[in-house]
Amino acid sequence: DAAGWRRACELVAAARRITVLTGAGISTGAGIPDFRGPNGVWTRDPRAQRLSDIDSYLADPEVRRAAWRSRAQHPAWEAEPGPAHRAFTELANSGRLRALLTQNIDELHQRAGLDPELVLELHGSMFGTVCLECAETGTMRAALRRVAEGDPDPSCERCGGILKSATVSFGQALDPEVVRSGQRAAMDCELFLTAGTSLTVHPAAGFAELAARAGADLIVCNAEPTPYDDQAAAVLRGNLDEVLPRLLSVPTVPNSSP
Ligand code: NAD
Numbered sequence: 001d002a003a004g005w006r007r008a009c010e011l012v013a014a015a016r017r018i019t020v021l022t023g024a025g026i027s028t029g030a031g032i033p034d035f036r037g038p039n040g041v042w043t044r045d046p047r048a049q050r051l052s053d054i055d056s057y058l059a060d061p062e063v064r065r066a067a068w069r070s071r072a073q074h075p076a077w078e079a080e081p082g083p084a085h086r087a088f089t090e091l092a093n094s095g096r097l098r099a100l101l102t103q104n105i106d107e108l109h110q111r112a113g114l115d116p117e118l119v120l121e122l123h124g125s126m127f128g129t130v131c132l133e134c135a136e137t138g139t140m141r142a143a144l145r146r147v148a149e150g151d152p153d154p155s156c157e158r159c160g161g162i163l164k165s166a167t168v169s170f171g172q173a174l175d176p177e178v179v180r181s182g183q184r185a186a187m188d189c190e191l192f193l194t195a196g197t198s199l200t201v202h203p204a205a206g207f208a209e210l211a212a213r214a215g216a217d218l219i220v221c222n223a224e225p226t227p228y229d230d231q232a233a234a235v236l237r238g239n240l241d242e243v244l245p246r247l248l249s250v251p252t253v254p255n256s257s258p
Contacts (some may be wrong), residue, residue, distance in 0.1 A: 006233035011217050012247055015191035017098040020088060021207055025196020025222060029104055029241040030079040036198050037143070037223065054171035058132070058162060065152045071165055072144050076105075076126060081112035087244035089113040099185035103197060103204050105167045121183050122174055122204050123166040133161020140165060174203060182207055187214040194219070196240050199226040220246070 012018070024034030033230045035042045042049050046142050050056050053068060056063045090114045100119050102109055105126040110116050129138045134157045143163060146154040151215040156163050167176055178191050192211035199205040199220075208228050210220060212218050229235045 002202075004234045004236060008236055008247055011191050011233060014148060015189075015217075016096055018091065018096050018101045018186045018191045018193060019052075019098045019188045019189035019207075019211060020091075020217070021192070021194045021204070022088075022102045022104060022109070023102065023197025023201075024104060024197075026084045026102075026240055027076075027079065027082075027104055027108055027250050028196070029084060029239070030056060030082045030106075030108060032075045032079050032106055034196070036200070045201060049170075052066070053167050054128075057169060058163060058241040061153050064162070064164075067165070067208060068144065068147045068152065068154070071126060072147060073142060074177040077212050079108060081108045084112070084240040084244045085109055085114075086247045087114035090245075091120055091248045098189045099181070101207055103187065103201060120185070122168070122178060122182065123164075124175075126165050126167055128166030129163055130166045131159060131161045131163055133155035133160040135167065137161075165247070168226070179203065182254075183210060186216075189216050189238075192216040193220050193221065194226070195221040195244060197222065197226070199228050200222065219247075234248045249257055 024039065028034050028037065034040045035241060037043065051063060051067050052234060057067065059144065085108050088097065088100055088109060092114055097118055100114065101122055102119060103123050105123055106128055107125055109119050127140045129140055131142045134155060138155055143154050154163055155161060184187055186207040187210060189211060192208060199208060208218060212231050217233045218228065218231055219234050219236070220226055220229055221236045221238060
C-alpha cells in the first residue's frame, strides 16, 4: 500500500548501512524456480526435497546420481541476472550496502556486478564441489564432465570420498566463518532488507531477528506473507523485478550529522 511504500522509501533514503538478505524469489524472474512459491520445485513435487537432505545423499547412490543429473540441468547455467539483482549492485555503488547475505546458490548477484566481497553465500554455490571426506574443492563443470563421460556418481579424485556440490543441504552446518560475518553485518546496520525469501529456513531467517533486536528497521519484500511481516516497518508485496529498482533508486537524504 501507499503508506508502506512511503515508509520504505524514507528508510532507504535515510540509511547509510543497509544489510540485505535475499532468497530464491530474487531469481525467479531470471528463470530459476523457487522452492516454496506457487510454482516452486517442492510445491510441485515434495519428493524433490530428498535431494537436499545430507543423510539420503550419503546413504543412497541413486540420490547422488539424481543430484548430479539435476545439477547438469539446473536453469542457473542459462540464467542471466535481472533488474532485481542489478538493483543491489546500484545500491552498492552508492556506498551504502553493508553486506548482502544470500540463500541462493546461483551466483547471479556476483554476475550482476556486485563486489564478491559484499556477498555472503549462506548456502554455498552450485558452481563448486567439495569432498565430504577430505574437503578437497573443485568445479562443478569438472564434476559434470566426468558424469557426462560415464561416471554417474563421481568420487573425490584425491581420496575417493563422496563428492557433493558446494552447497549446504538439510542436515549440514553452514560455514561458521560466513555465519559470523553475517551476524556482524546484521547487527551493524540501520536497515535490514529481505527480498524474495519465505524466511522459513533457519538459521538464515534468524539474521532478520538478530538485526531487529540490534535496533535496525526491517523491510520485507516478498510476494507471500512471511513470519517476520509483523516486525517489519514496511512490507512490499509486488514483483521484485519492479519493486527493487523502484525502491533502491530513491535519492539519498544528505548526511547532516558529523
Ligand atoms: P523460498 O522458495 O522458501 O521462498 C521464496 C519466496 O519468494 C516465496 O515466498 C515467494 O512467494 C517469493 N517470490 C518468488 N518470486 C518472487 C518475485 N518475482 N517477486 C516477489 N516475491 C517472489 O526460498 P528461500 O527462502 O530462498 O529458501 C529456499 C532454499 O532453497 C534456500 O535454502 C536456497 O538456498 C534454496 N534455493 C536457491 C535457489 C537459487 O539459488 N536461485 C533457487 C531455489 C532454492
